[in-house]
Amino acid sequence: MVRLADLDEPERSHLGTIPCPDFKTQPWVNGPPLQQRRVAMISTAALQHRDDQPFLLGTGSYRVIADDTPDKDLVMGHVSTNFDRSGFEQDLNVVLPRDRLHEMAAAGEIASVGKYHYAFMGSTDPIAMEEDARTLAGHLKADGVDSVFLLPV
Amino acid sequence: MGGLAHFLEDEGLATTQISLIRPQTENTKPPRALWVPFEMGRPMGPPNDPAFQTKVLRAALALLERDDGPVLLEDFPDDAPNVTDAAGAENGEGWFCPINLPPPPADLEAGGGFKAAMEAEIGGLTTWYDTALRERGRTTVGISGMTIAEAKDFVCAFLDGETPDNPRDDVVLGQCLKFAVEDLKAFYREAAGAQPGQNSGKEMNDWFYGATAAGKAMYALRPIAFGLTKELDDSFMGTFANLLLIPASQKYRIEKQEA
Numbered sequence: 001m002v003r004l005a006d007l008d009e010p011e012r013s014h015l016g017t018i019p020c021p022d023f024k025t026q027p028w029v030n031g032p033p034l035q036q037r038r039v040a041m042i043s044t045a046a047l048q049h050r051d052d053q054p055f056l057l058g059t060g061s062y063r064v065i066a067d068d069t070p071d072k073d074l075v076m077g078h079v080s081t082n083f084d085r086s087g088f089e090q091d092l093n094v095v096l097p098r099d100r101l102h103e104m105a106a107a108g109e110i111a112s113v114g115k116y117h118y119a120f121m122g123s124t125d126p127i128a129m130e131e132d133a134r135t136l137a138g139h140l141k142a143d144g145v146d147s148v149f150l151l152p153v
Numbered sequence: 154m155g156g157l158a159h160f161l162e163d164e165g166l167a168t169t170q171i172s173l174i175r176p177q178t179e180n181t182k183p184p185r186a187l188w189v190p191f192e193m194g195r196p197m198g199p200p201n202d203p204a205f206q207t208k209v210l211r212a213a214l215a216l217l218e219r220d221d222g223p224v225l226l227e228d229f230p231d232d233a234p235n236v237t238d239a240a241g242a243e244n245g246e247g248w249f250c251p252i253n254l255p256p257p258p259a260d261l262e263a264g265g266g267f268k269a270a271m272e273a274e275i276g277g278l279t280t281w282y283d284t285a286l287r288e289r290g291r292t293t294v295g296i297s298g299m300t301i302a303e304a305k306d307f308v309c310a311f312l313d314g315e316t317p318d319n320p321r322d323d324v325v326l327g328q329c330l331k332f333a334v335e336d337l338k339a340f341y342r343e344a345a346g347a348q349p350g351q352n353s354g355k356e357m358n359d360w361f362y363g364a365t366a367a368g369k370a371m372y373a374l375r376p377i378a379f380g381l382t383k384e385l386d387d388s389f390m391g392t393f394a395n396l397l398l399i400p401a402s403q404k405y406r407i408e409k410q411e412a
Contacts, residue, residue: 007402020155020180027162028184028223034214037167044154050295054324054332057389072291079331081400084194084354086342089293091200100203100210110214126156126181133157137164147217148161149210150170150183151196152154 021126031146040114040145042136044122045088045095045153046078055079055121060129062136065117067098080123083153095153114145122152155181169216171196171209172226182224185216189229192354198233199351205234248352250345250360252281257366262373268309270366271337275301278344285347294339297332301340304333311377312370316385327390330378331397337367355402362403371399372407 031037046055048063055061055077065074071092076085087094096117104110118136120129140148155178158168162184172178172188173196189209191198197206209229216225254277257270286292297304298321310317311330319326342357362368375394382391399407 018174018177020177023156023159023182025159025163026182026184026223027159029162029165029167030220031167031217034218037217039214042157042161044157050298054296054328056324056328057392070291075293075296076335077296077332079397081397082193082402084192084357085293085339086346086352086354086357087195087200089339089343090289090346092291093203093206094195094197094200097197097206097210100197100206103203103207104210104214109211120157122154126159129157130160133160134164137161137166140161140166141164145166147167147169147214149213150154150158150168152171152173153194153196 034110035108036111037147038112038114038143038145039101039110039147039149040140040143041096041098041101041117041149041151043096043117043119043151043153044124045076045119045151046121047074047096047119048077049073050075052077058124058128060120060124060127060132062129062132063119065096065119067113067115067117078121078123078153088153095151097151101149112144114140115143116140154178155183155186158183158186167217169213171213175226178226184223185219185225187213187216187227187229191233194354195233202234205231248350248356250364251348251350252278252345254278254365257369261366261369264313265309267312267366267370267373268305271305271309271370274366275305275340278341281347282340282344285343288347292339292343294336294343297329297336299333299336301336304336304340307333308337308370308374311381312373314377316381325387325389326385327378327381327387327393330390331393334371334374334398341365341367358400358403362399362406374398375407 047065052063057079076088093099101113105113154170158170161168169185170183172186173193175188178186197209212229219225255273258266261267261270307317319329321329341361346352375398378390378394
């Protein structure tokens with residue numbers, strides 16, 4: 001169990017006071033029952049294929065992870081050293097739960113899984129991600145995705 | 154993470170997300186978020202626990218069916234199972250590395266000391282790394298594009314006062330060093346985690362940074378990387394030395410060394 005209160009200083013204060021953008025709007029999209037939804041995932045673990053262009057510090061670009069990408073093709077290019085990687089090393093589902101999502105689809109709990117998932121690198125100003133994120137929305141909708149599950153590390 | 158949710162929702166996609174740092178999520182106010190009491194790096198909880206991961210996933214996706222937002226920030230009720238808490242650690246419970254490594258020589262800082270010690274450690278870890286590779290069908294080593302022997306030699310060249318050529322043309326030397334360091338860390342962790350048993354990230358870090366020559370090499374590398382920042386006009390090298398080499402939770406060892 002790890003809560004912010006369990007962390008030592010100065011890590012606790014740093015994580016608890018990271019500046020966040022002040023969004024002026026509060027968008028909210030309703031949708032059909034979960035059983036009718038097509039779900040894709042976005043991770044900020046800087047997951048990438050071994051031969052992808054590496055993530056660069058401070059840039060908001062993303063990498064495409066086809067849903068059928070073998071686990072062994074993915075590595076983590078995140079710059080931060082302040083989160084655990086041993087869980088990811090033992091089981092990709094810790095950061096990108098593809099197996100779990102497919103099990104829910106097979107059980108009819110969701111309609112389907114998107115053809116593509118995506119990865120950004122956290123530790124990046126969200127505003128630097130805005131342009132790519134809005135572009136990505138078009139790709140997700142073109143794939144029929146209506147719902148997105150986002151996972152930080 | 155919350156920023157991405159804002160942008161995607163604004164473009165017409167419903168989003169739900171995991172929150173690891175609740176105060177950040179409270180400030181960012183994404184449409185829907187499930188705060189989980191897990192350590193950073195493990196948004197779905199412990200590895201190889203499908204039932205628990207499914208419980209987390211169902212709780213996060215269930216927020217998509219709620220119509221009482223924005224903003225929804227729910228708390229997942231369960232702690233991650235099988236991970237040693239602070240009280241347990243104080244009582245000597247919890248994960249420990251099952252592999253006996255050769256004791257590092259007394260003076261690692263002497264010329265070639267780190268290299269010899271790391272070669273001995275890597276030699277002892279390789280069979281467990283291979284075991285993990287066979288059982289998992291994958292390794293996460295590889296971001297540097299080097300073999301482990303090459304990554305070790307690359308890092309040790311810096312430790313021996315050399316400034317090796319950058320073998321890559323897509324990143325600066327500092328980032329190349331960062332990748333080599335991350336591959337070494339991943340190799341050690343994958344080998345150490347090969348045998349059954351749940352480790353926390355903290356337990357793994359305590360072992361790597363506290364009990365291995367490679368971990369001690371990270372502390373020795375820090376001032377060297379700092380020194381190269383200006384010499385090479387490589388600002389990444391300074392950021393690497395200051396923030397991206399040693400976890401904040403392990404920096405107390407620097408203060409101990411300096412005391």
